[in-house]
Amino acid sequence: MLPTAGRRLTLVAAAAVEPAVLAAISGAIERTWGLSVSTRMAPLLLPPSGPAWRGSQLFAEEVLRLLKGLLHEERMLALAVVRADITVPIMQYVMGEAEMGGSCAVISLARVGQDLVEERAAKLAIHEVGHLFDLAHCDNRDCTMTPVASVDELDARPTALCRYCLSDLEYRLKAP
Amino acid sequence: MRKKSRVLVVDDDDLLRLCLADWLKKDGYRTDTxxxxxxxxxKLQTSTFDLLLVDIVMPVMDGIGxxxxxxxEDPDVPIVMMTAHGSIDSAVDAMKKGASDYLQKxxxxxxxxxxxxQAEEKRRLVEEHRNVKQQLERLSLPFELLGRSRSMLEVFDxxxxxxxTDSTVLIxxxxxxxxxxxxxxxxxxxRRASGPFIAVNFFIAVNFGALPESLxxxxxxxxxxxxxTGAIALKKGVMELANGGTLFLDEIGDAAPKIQIDLLRVLEERRFFRLGGNQPVDVDIRIVAATNRPLEKAIADGNFRSDLYYRLNVVRxxxxxxxxxxxxxxxLADKFLREFSADMKKGVAAISPETARILATYDWPGNVRELKNAIERAVVVAKGSRIIPEDLPVQVEKPQDGASQGTTLEAIEKAHIAATLAREDWNISRAAELLGIDRSTLYAKIKKYDLAKA
Structure with missing residues (x-):
């Protein structure tokens, strides 16, 4: 059992996300990380325009900021699922974003295509949750912490940690 | 996750600079801005970076400056220039002036x-080339780590x-x-395999006067x-050269007291000061130390710091x-025979049964290195296609018999039992059979002579 087991995560979904996709994400997080997941629908009040947006792209930081407001327990984690294309200031786009070793993460379904949406969303979610446990990107293509920038790369990404990241995770969670 | 390079992000836009540094941290890079x-x-005066990401347009000193x-100062460090949309001309100018690459924001x-x-790969190739050259100059042919004995399999495990892991190892x-x-x-x-492996031998440094303490x-x-006097330019030490790789401290028990303190600081803080420097230098190194004598005794004698010992002895x-x-x-003998025979272009292909028996029973106080030297000598002098006992160094071919040195019968018995037990890897039944005594007698002798498995 992973040392992450037992923590609680709230899955926060934008209104347009299908229940089947949320169920796939929730199941994948529970299986991979051993977290206890509860789902909440559309409690994020995203501004329709303004500095939170760059054209049609939403700054991930804004979602993370709103997510933080929903957390009511110190050790609780939250993951938002949005349909909008998200980005950070220095990048053209990102598929997901998380606070390293923090509590909040977001994934976007804008670039996962029309097929295998549930599987792809689940993979994005597993990866971002890894960042919440302070895991950085991994060079090993057989690791779920390998970074991806396209749907093809996402399809090739596995859902499990490699042994290096596993040992890294155990070390980090043991450290005071 | 492999530990990655140290990156310096240079940009006057606070948001972009911090955003990029955060992004790189997520990629496992250690960053500064x-x-x-x-x-x-x-920052470059006090710290070593493996990669620089530099915005072109900045106040005070711009990216080109x-x-x-x-x-x-450094022709090798990769520098990737960052340009705003529509400023390709300045990127081209930067490439002409030695930038490794450019990226558009x-x-x-x-x-x-x-x-x-790509920039890291180029850097790695330059460093690997330098390391290989250095190692070729420094090293004689290394003997292979071979073995199928239980004790060696434990070492491999x-x-x-x-x-x-990144744990410190004491060998x-x-x-x-x-x-x-x-x-x-x-x-x-x-995961540091592509980084440098740098070895320092304190025994040579101390005992051959090759390096006085300050040097x-x-x-x-x-x-x-x-x-x-004589320090005409800044010089990086092995701690910095080993950055991103492994630093091997051989015969650590011979390290001078002052150096022991400095090493302790590096182990605790992963930073140190260059001689004459007042700014700490951060390094990402894994330390592996080795000793051929019990450090516990050196501690008891007051020659080795116990705090350094506990820092080094994480995995033994x-x-x-x-x-x-x-x-x-x-x-091992067969491996060395094939290597030397091929190197010397001699057709020595085998070891005679009598020679093999001698090799198997000799005590090898100089261990694998002595065996390697013995086989090398044997291949040099061998006249036929097989090594015969006369080809071996005299101390191996005819080891002095303990009996001829006036030792007691008890001492000979103790040595013989200890050698038999070691040879049989402490299999009591087999050792008792070879010694021609029963198991209970052997147990009694082990107790009497206070023998213990090494």
Whole structure:
């Protein structure tokens, strides 16, 4: 059992996300990380325009900021699922974003295509949750912490940690 | 996750600079930031970076000015320039002045990863080339770590377990057992394998007067320009050269007291000061140390710091002497025979049964290194296609018999029982059978002579 087991995560979904996709994400997080997941629908009040947006792209930081407001327990984690294309200031786009070793993460379904949406969303979610446990990107293509920038790369990404990241995770969670 | 390079992000836009630094941290890079060329140059004086990401348009000193300054000191460090949309001309200018590459903001994530990987790869190749050259100059032909004895398999298991971690390793074992090869194996199987492996031998440094203490310090930690007479330029020490890789501290028990304190600080803080320097230098190194004598005794004698010992002794690998793993002798002998025979273009293809018996029963006080030298000598002098006993060095062919040196009968019995037990890897039944006594008698003798498995 992973040392992450037992923590609680709230899955926060934008209104347009299908229940089947949320169920796939929730199941994948529970299986991979051993977290206890509860789902909440559309409690994020995203501004329709303004500095939170760059054209049609939403700054991930804004979602993370709103997510933080929903957390009511110190050790609780939250993951938002949005349909909008998200980005950070220095990048053209990102598929997901998380606070390293923090509590909040977001994934976007804008670039996962029309097929295998549930599987792809689940993979994005597993990866971002890894960042919440302070895991950085991994060079090993057989690791779920390998970074991806396209749907093809996402399809090739596995859902499990490699042994290096596993040992890294155990070390980090043991450290005071 | 492999530990990655140290990156300096230079950009006057606070948001972009911090955003990029955060992004790189998520990629496993260790990052630092500067808001203009001058601040970047100041940071480069005190820290080593493997990659610079530099915005072109900045106040105080712009990216081109920084590029020119850095290139004057370091032709190898990769510098990737960052340009705003529509400023390709200045990027081209930067490439002509020695930039490794350029990226247009905002970045395509894949393009950023690829450019950084390419820059790192170039840097790695330059360093590997330098390391290989250095090692070829320094090293004689290393003997292989071979073995199928239980004790060596235990060593391999430990290497496997510890290699992927960053834990400090202390290797103990007699001279010639292959401690450096174990250290190299730990490095080779680690995530640092593409980084440098740098070895420092304190026994040579101290006992052959090759390095007086202050010079040894300079070799380890480097020095600033003007730190002492003759320090005409800034010099990086092995601590910095080993950045991103493994530093092997051989015969650590011989390290001078002052150096022991400095090493303790590096182990605790992963930073040190160059001689004459007042700014700490951060390093990402894995330390593997080795000793051929019990450090516990050196601590009791007041010659080795116990706090340093506990820092080093995180994972202990004990390399057994060859006499305790006699099963490995034929394998090693055969390997060395084939190597030397091929190198010397001699058709020596086999070891005679009588020679093999001698090799298997000799005690090999110089361990694998002595066996290797014995086989090399035998291949040199062999006249036929097989090594015969007369080809071996005289101390191996005709070892002095303990009986001829006036030792007591008891001493001979003790030595014989100890040798038989070691040869049989402490299999009591087999040893008793070979000694011609029953198991209970053998147990009584083990107790009487206070014998214990090494």
């Amino acid at each position: 500067a808001c203009n060329g001058e601040e970047a140059l100041a 920084l590029l020119e300054n850095v290139r004057a 905002p970045f395509d994530p894949r393009q950023l990863w690829n450019r950084i990987e 430990l290497i496997d377990a510890v290699a992927p 103990s074992g007699e001279s010639g057992t292959g401690k450096e090869m174990v250290a190299r194996e730990v490095h080779r199987r680690s 040894a310090e300079s070799e380890l930690f480097g020095h600033e320009k003007g730190a002492f 690998i004990n390399v057994p002497p060859l006499r305790d793993r006699r099963d490995d002798i034929p394998v």
